[in-house]
Amino acid sequence: MQLIIFAKKLYVSLTCQKTSHTFTKIAFKPLHTNLFNIVLVSFFLTLGCGKVYSQEIKTPKKPLPAVKQTDKPSAPKIDTVKQKDNTTAVKVDTVKIDSIKPKKAFLDGKVKYKAKDYAKIDQKRKLITLYNEAELYYKDVELKSGIIVLDYAKDEVYAGRIKDSTGTLIQYPNFKQGASEVQPDSIRFNFKTKKALIFNSRTEQGEFKIKAAVTKKENDSVYFLRGARFTTSTDVDNPEYYFQTNKVKFVPGKKVVTGLTNMVIADVPTPLALPFAYFPMSEEKSVSGIIIPSYNDSNTRGFSLQNGGYYFALSDNYDLTVLADYYTNGSYAMRFESAYAQRYKYRGNINIRFENLISSERGYPDYSKQKIYNIQWSHSKDTKSNPNSTFSASVNMGSSKYFKQSINQANVGSNLNNTLSSSISYNKTFNTVPQARISLTATHSQNTQTEVINMTLPSLQASIDRVYPFVGKDGIKKGFIKNINLQYNLSGKNSFVTTDSLFFKPQMFKDAQIGMQHSIPLSTNFKLFKYFSAGASTNYQETWVTKTINKSYDENTNKVQTTTVNGFDAFRTYNFSTNLGTTIYGTFNFGEDKKIQSIRHVMRPSVTYAYTPSFEKYYNTYAVDASGRITTEYTRFEGGIYGAPGKENSNIVGFSLSNTFEAKVRDSDSTKTEPKKIMLLNNLNFSTSYNFNADGKQIQAWQPLLVSGGTQFFDNKMNVNFGAVLDPYAIDNSGAKMDKFNIDNGGSLFRMTSANVTLNYSFSNKGTKEQKNTQSQRNGGRSDDLFGTNTDLTDSRNSQFANEKEDDKDVITEFFNSKLPWDMTMAYSLTYSNVNRENKITGNSIMISANMDITPKWKGGVSTGYDFVQKGVTFTQFRFERDLLSWRMAFNWQPMGTNSNWNFFIGIKSGVLSDIKWNKRSVSNR
Structure with a gap:
């Protein structure tokens, strides 16, 4: 087929x-x-x-x-x-x-190794031995040690110490994998399973230092420790204190969870023990957590828990701290503190404090109950964010008695201050031609003695830059005509005057005054006779108000009745002024071979003339006497937000003279060829005026001569300021001024009615003294410790040791081979009064604050003063501080006065263990 x-x-x-x-x-x-x-x-x-x-x-x-x-x-x-x-x-x-x-591949990465003495490879046993300063690097693993044995058949490495010629063990292993680093006595590590067995390991996690007898590394993120100790001490082998535990689960950078934990101080176990413990070790800047309160007691409020609460790390840009106090008699306090910041935009913080104070027990005669509060807000805007606008806030407001009666403040500087002030402002610049500006400001001023509060909510300021209508095309402003310029300014206010008890209540807003003022200044300046500077100006003002008054005489009660009239009203004023001034230089030469080679004197005399006409048309009359029908004039704008127009014309010429003196002296350093300039007098000022409308009875023609000056000594460490009032007129036996010069009454040319001298001196053998007490300054007190250090009990870790760095040098030897470090601040004030021939010193006091490093670990300080008029010691504070390495101990004592109290504190410096502390204090019954 x-x-x-x-x-x-x-x-x-x-x-x-x-x-x-x-x-x-x-x-x-x-x-x-x-x-x-x-x-x-x-x-x-x-x-x-x-x-x-x-x-x-x-x-x-x-x-x-x-x-x-x-x-x-x-x-x-x-x-x-x-x-x-x-x-x-x-x-x-x-x-x-x-x-x-x-065949099985050897590891799965490239291995690098080296050693100082030798690196032997045993092919039969599959071992690589590195001896003396051995180093091995594999992937993220770095291992350095005296001896390292690498078994590449089992993928394991062993590292340990070696002995030197004296038999001492040296070259401890240093094992580093990623961000974790361990310094043990020996270590065995498997590259494949990442498991390790570490003996006597030492590692640092944040502020903690950890040492463990045996450490089993399960994987990259979990360790199991046995026989471990945790401490913030510098020396983990010989710490001042540590926490001892036998079972530990350690997750680097996150947490440590332990079994039974006991606190050991100076190698002596304490009764302080916990069945388990949790230590956060987050690598973040801050984490949320509970703030454990401290225990205290008071004679008038009973036992208490203070400064307990919670810290909320809300985001990288802002946080919140909530703190509370509770006393067994029912008193309590709440505090909310928050800080916020946005890089290149703004930063600030806000503190809100409220306290419900109960003293004694209900039914006792000294029983009292009150509520006090304080609000502080600070905000600043970075100019880089928008150069054409700014926003800032500095707020310190609340109850007038807060710093005197607070159960959680011992704020001496703020307690002695009599004024609380606040300001919130927004400014905007418009790049137009001419340039325009607008500013909105809310201000607050509070007298803590009278409890009177003045507040604007808000005030408006607007302006348009100067306009030169007669300047030529070349832009040159020269001469009387071309220098003529005008502006437009607008001011508006919503003003309140109230007290603590009516603050932000309906009555406060009912009494508000609202007004607005427009002004157009017209001015020019020019040279006169080559050496004189002259100027002339006129100013037109129009003032709008929403409230005026009306006065009438009530014949039934024989009293003047004043009623408030609500509604728009306005008045207009204008004035004229001119000035003439020059600068005169004088030099006195003594020769280059003299210590003082020359003295330079600079004088700046000036004469001003001001005229304001009478605005009598804004004045009315009312009858005050039913029988005599005597009339009295008043203006309906009396007591207005921008004042009232003047009834009498003002015709005044003023004279002033300012002086400065400086010298050239031969420098003590012979290598320098140029003389050194020093300031003899920073300023020496004289001023007075003459009133052409003076009648010689109620108003004298010549006003008192005011003298003021100031200078500095000792490399600007000492500031001296002085002032005096010299009256040319005599007084009669009753103390009333006479229309007669003092020299014509048998006296001197001038009669000194008052004078004052203040002196401030800060010096130290440690260099420039740093300013402290920033919180006290924010509360209205001083930035230095002249009135003692500020003690804010919510933050008891402020320490004089805080900014000092540890040094490996022997500080004891160095200390006793040098001078004792110290610093001192001194303030002296002298006031003289002779208004009615009393001729006496009304004020004469000195305040001194000194601090000294008694030993390298002990610091002491004292603030005190003496009043030579009252013949008594003024405010006094003693303070001591001990640096206990990982711990800090401090004691402050104010032995006398209404603010007498003492405070003792001991605690761990580390912020992680900030709740481990003991704080005991005694506060006066305020």
Whole structure:
């Protein structure tokens, strides 16, 4: 039988990924030939397309199916034949699989190593030994030690110490993987499982230092420790204190969870123990957490828990601290403190404090109850965010007696201050021609003695820059005409005058005064006779108000009745002024061979004249006496927000003279050729005025001569300021001024009515003394410690040691080979009064604050003073502080006065363990 077989296509598909994928696909088409030729072609094609391998791993595979042949030509078709039909199946390569397994690769990364003495390789035991200053690097693992043994059969490494010539163990291992670093005695680490066994490990996590007898590293993120100690001390081997525990689970950068934990101080176990403990070790800047309160007691309020609460780390830009106090007699306090910041935009903080104070017990005569509060807000805007606008806030407001009566403040500087003030302002500049500015400000001023509050909510200031209408195209402003300029200024106020008891109550807003003032100043300046500077100006003002008054005489009660009239009203005023001044230089030369080579005297005399006409048209009359019908004039704008127009014209000429004195002296340093300039008097000023409208009875023509001056000594460490009032007129026996000069009454040219001298001196053998008490300054007190250090009991960790760095030098030896470090601030005040010939010293007091490093670890300080008039000691405070390395101990004592109290504190410096403290204080009954 003859078969016709045509080969239509031949597809060969080979892959080199796996040898088991090598196969041949053949498709046939009927054509006229014989069977022998078909078999022969198939055999050679199979040999030409196959590959032979010495070793081959193959998966079970079905043989190719046989092709069914027919005598009729038809479309190509692949017949599916069962595997058992072996008569027509294509044979497949049946090379047997090699049973030899490939060798195991050594680790799975590149290993680098080196050693100072030798690196020995033992092929038989599969060990690499590195000796003396050995180092090994593998992936993220860095290992340095005295000896390192690498077992590459087990994928393990061992590191330990070596002995020096004296037998001392040296070159402790240093194992570092990623951000974790350990300094143990020895370590065994498996590269594959990442597990390790560490002996006497030492590691640092944040502020904590950890030492453990045995540490098992389970993986990259979990460690199990046995016989461990935790401390914030610098020396983990000999710490001042530590927490001892036997079972620990340690997650680097996150937390430490322990079993039974005991606190040990100076290697002596204490009764302080916990069945378990949790130590946060977050690498974040701050984390939320509970603030543990401190225990205290008071004679008038009972036992208390103070400064307990919660810290909320809300985001990277702001946080919140909530603190509370509670006393067993029912007193309590709440404080909310928040700080916020946005880089290149703004930063600030806000503190809100409220206290409900109960003294004694209900039913006792000394029982009292009151509520006090204080709000502080500070905000500043970065000028980079928008140079054309600014927003700032400095707020300190609340109860007038807050700093005197607070149960959680011993704020001496703020307590002695009599004024609380606040300001919130927004400024905007418009880049127009001419340029315009607008400012909105809310101000607050509070007298803590009288409890009177003055507040503007808000005040508006707007202005347009100077306009020179007569300047030429060249822009040169020279001469009387071309220098003529004018402006427009607008001021508006919503003002309140109230007291503590009416603050933000309806009566406060009912008594508000609202007004607005427009002013257009017109001025010019020019040179006169080459050496004199002259100027002239006039100012037009228009004032709008919403409240005026009306006065009338009530014949029934024989009293003057004053009523408030609500409604818009306005008045207009104007004035004129001119000035003339010059500068005179004088030099007195004594010779270059003298110690003082020359003295330079600079004088700046000036004369001003001001005239304001009478605005009598704004005045009315009312009868005050029913029998005599005597009339009295008043203006309806009396007591207004911008004052009232003057009834009498003002015609005054003023004289002033300012002086400065400086000297050139030969420098004590002989290598310097130029003399040194020193200031003798920073200023010496004289001023007086003459009133052309004086009547000689109630008003004298010449006003008293005012003298003031100031200078500095001892490299600007001492500031001296003085002032005096010299009256040219005499007084009679009753103390009233006479229309007669004092010199014509048998006296001197001037009669000194008052004088004062103040002196401030700060000096130290440690260099420039840094200013402290920033919180006290914010509360209205001083920035230095002249009135003692500020003690805010919510933050008892403020320390004089805070900014000092640890030094490896022997501070004891260095200390006793040098002078005792100290600093001192002194303030002296003297006041003289002679208004009615009393001729006495009304004020004469001195205040001194001194601090000294008694030893390298002990610091002491005292603030005290003496009043020579009252003959008594003024405010006094003693303070001591001990640096206990990881701990801080402080004691402040104010032995006398209404603010007498003492405070003792001891606690750990670290912020992580800030709740481990003891604070005991005695506060006066305020």
